[in-house]
Amino acid sequence: MTVKSDLEKAKASAQGAMGNYATFSSSTEDPMAKQMFEQMQQDMQRHVDMINNRLNYVNQNNNLNSGQAPTQGAQNSSVNNLSADAAKNASKVAKSAENKTDKLLNTVKNNQTK
Numbered sequence: 001m002t003v004k005s006d007l008e009k010a011k012a013s014a015q016g017a018m019g020n021y022a023t024f025s026s027s028t029e030d031p032m033a034k035q036m037f038e039q040m041q042q043d044m045q046r047h048v049d050m051i052n053n054r055l056n057y058v059n060q061n062n063n064l065n066s067g068q069a070p071t072q073g074a075q076n077s078s079v080n081n082l083s084a085d086a087a088k089n090a091s092k093v094a095k096s097a098e099n100k101t102d103k104l105l106n107t108v109k110n111n112q113t114k
Contacts, residue, residue: 003058003062004055004058004059004062007051007054007055007058008055010047010051011048011051011052011055011098012098014044014047014048014051015044015048015098015100015101016100016101017040017044018041018044018045018048018101018105019100019101019104019105021037021038021040021041021044022037022041022101022104022105023104024037025037025038025041026107
């Protein structure tokens with residue numbers, strides 16, 4: 001696994017948690033619980049932002065995560081291919097979670113304005 005794929009997985013997880021907290025916030029009528037979930041949602045947004053910043057750095061500055069690192073034999077090549085596949089899958093999961101979170105947040109905002 002590469003740092004990049006780990007970051008992408010962490011991003012997907014944080015986005016999923018952010019969506020859960022938004023759902024919990026919108027579904028409770030307890031003002032203290034609502035405030036707590038909203039704070040947790042904001043914390044997760046901070047986490048996503050930090051992860052995105054690190055992903056941007058890794059993408060721009062780390063050749064080990066670009067697939068251009070030198071390899072030693074076929075075994076290393078296979079490991080790099082698996083890591084690249086894992087990174088692609090993690091990226092797809094992250095993008096899907098981001099889309100779902102955006103839709104959920106829009107739904108929550110629309111429900112709050114009603």
